[in-house]
Amino acid sequence: MAGIGGFARDESGFTHGRAATEEVWLPLAREALSRVAGAPHAVVTQADFAEEIQARSGIRANGALSKWLGHFLERMAREGRANGDPPLPALVVADDNGKVGPAYDAVLLALGLAPADTGRERERLAAEHRIECYRWAGAPTPAGGWAPRQSLRSGRERSPRRTSNTRSVAAARASAPPEPAATCPTCFMQLPATGVCDYCA
Incomplete structure (x- = not known):
């Protein structure tokens, strides 16, 4: 029903409780994370997943997001x-550091x-769970086999900064040796801009 409050709101303005909303979200979430798991070492950020x-x-x-995603x-x-x-929630990582973070402890409890005990142990377990997901989804095995990665970024790559590229190109040009001047094939004197030797013409 329409009104104030509620856990969520649909496009028509009707409010929904948490349980009913999660029932709608669950198959969509499984589908989204199954797709992510199809690529080796792929993850999705919490914000992108929620969106x-x-x-x-x-x-x-x-x-x-912090109030409901966990x-x-x-x-x-x-x-x-x-x-x-498999534990598909392991594929959902923080936007800033590529880790599952403390909220994953509740996932571990749900998995039995x-x-x-430590953040390092939590990330190790999540990394192992991600490999289960990749294998389950039939992701191609990476060269060298599967190895747990404890901190990952999403598939979006940042482009290199233009300033560093421009600087490196300029430095390469400055350090390159100058091209040799053209010389006359008869007297071996340097040719003027006209390309005609002043001595042999």
């Missing part, structure tokens, strides 16, 4: 485990595992 499931469903959470990933892990899926 995709909200945009595709037409239902947007009223609260900040709970949703925990539920996704719990239901995925029941359905025989103990919370990590």
Whole structure:
């Protein structure tokens, strides 16, 4: 029903509770993360993941991302485990450092595992879980085989800065030796700009 409050709101202005919203989001999230898992070592940022499931469903959470994403990933892990899926939430990483962060402890509990003792241990477990996802999705095996990576960025690459490129090109030009001057094939004197030797003409 329309009104104030609620966990989320659709495009027509109707409000929805958390459970009902997550029911709509779950298949979209599984589809999105299955697609991500199809590429070796691919991940998706929390913001991009959240935007995709909200945009595709037409239902947007009223609260900040930090207020609901962790709970949703925990539920996704719990239901995925029941359905025989790998831990797909491991593919969702922070925008700034490419890590799953403390919220992944709830995912570990949903998977029937103990919370990590340290941040390093948490990221190690998430890295191993990502490999499960890649294999499950049939991602091509990287050269040298699968090796856990504990900090990853999304597929978007940053372009190199123009200033550094311009500087490197200018430096290369400055250090290059000058081209030899043209000489007369008869007297071997340097030719003027006309290309005709003043001595032999």
